[in-house]
Amino acid sequence: MADSEDIFLRAKQRTFSGLTEDVEHEWRGPFYFIQAADPQLGLMKAWKDGDCDGGGDEWAEEVELTKQAVEAVNHLQPRPRFMVLCGDLVHAMPDTPFREGQERDLKAALKGMDPSIPLVFVSGNHDLGNTPNDRTVEQYCTAWGDDYFSFWVGGVLCLVLNSQLFYDASACPELKEAQEIWLEEQLNKASSATELKPKHILVFQHIPLYLKNPDEEDDYFNLQRIVRQNLLDKFKKAGVKAVFSGHYHRNAGGCHGGLDMVVSSAIGCQLGEDTHGVRVVVVTDSDVVHRYYSLEQLRMQGVDEDLRKLLQA
Ligand SMILES: [Zn+2]
Numbered sequence: 001m002a003d004s005e006d007i008f009l010r011a012k013q014r015t016f017s018g019l020t021e022d023v024e025h026e027w028r029g030p031f032y033f034i035q036a037a038d039p040q041l042g043l044m045k046a047w048k049d050g051d052c053d054g055g056g057d058e059w060a061e062e063v064e065l066t067k068q069a070v071e072a073v074n075h076l077q078p079r080p081r082f083m084v085l086c087g088d089l090v091h092a093m094p095d096t097p098f099r100e101g102q103e104r105d106l107k108a109a110l111k112g113m114d115p116s117i118p119l120v121f122v123s124g125n126h127d128l129g130n131t132p133n134d135r136t137v138e139q140y141c142t143a144w145g146d147d148y149f150s151f152w153v154g155g156v157l158c159l160v161l162n163s164q165l166f167y168d169a170s171a172c173p174e175l176k177e178a179q180e181i182w183l184e185e186q187l188n189k190a191s192s193a194t195e196l197k198p199k200h201i202l203v204f205q206h207i208p209l210y211l212k213n214p215d216e217e218d219d220y221f222n223l224q225r226i227v228r229q230n231l232l233d234k235f236k237k238a239g240v241k242a243v244f245s246g247h248y249h250r251n252a253g254g255c256h257g258g259l260d261m262v263v264s265s266a267i268g269c270q271l272g273e274d275t276h277g278v279r280v281v282v283v284t285d286s287d288v289v290h291r292y293y294s295l296e297q298l299r300m301q302g303v304d305e306d307l308r309k310l311l312q313a
Helices: 003-008 043-049 060-074 099-110 134-144 173-192 225-238 295-301 305-311
Strands: 031-036 083-086 119-122 149-153 156-160 201-204 240-245 252-256 259-263 277-283 288-294
Touching (some): 003 099, 060 099, 060 277, 083 240, 119 156, 156 173, 225 240, 225 259, 277 295, 288 295
Parallel strands (some): 031 083, 201 240
Antiparallel strands (some): 149 156, 252 259
């Protein structure tokens, strides 16, 4: 593997080599990370042209926005422990004309990331196809690393999931089954641990469990109710603190029964009134506190004083 590819292929064999596992098992006090979603190179043009299926033949705007995000994050002091991109890295679906160029240009923009801030990738519906199959999942893993895996950071267990296998696994039921078994194992291990007990458990996936309310109707932007309820039960039982997602291109979410469902707007195309931005997430001994920042605001002002205070506790 070429050196330049290293930052994109750190998730292998269901773990993540961007952080040193044994050191990271230990809680050493509060820290923060950056959560972002949907750079989705190509959507802004496709949306403007009213052709979200076949359009998206230009993506210079999203490249610029991604570079702005990288620059803003690079300037933060203290440094975030990592930055996670919660899916829809590019707009072009697998095997469509602009895919290769969009992936190439996104990688080029992300190479500007400070090497001390590991990038964590999450797969979205556009990355895998709305109905993924063995081949599209394989293609994603070759380009960006595993589609689901776990890692530790400062005593916190992070689970990265492939939400497309929850949404529609009709063309790859065995992959869905494998992720479910793996997830069950991860959650059981974490909740029954005596040693290596995580301070918190966090989940990252592209499609939100829900947008505002756990009982809301199914739609394009959330997971189907039966799947949602099943995951909510599992997560709550295991003590998962928060689920971070994207996909909605707007900020949303809610906290129910102690589980925070966080929906972050996009680096790229906005479908609501939010700004192009990323989320700052502070993890303390007892809490996970987060706030969405516009790219401009983060670059000009950095992390707010009250959040920085939490890091000193
Ligand atoms: Zn999406």
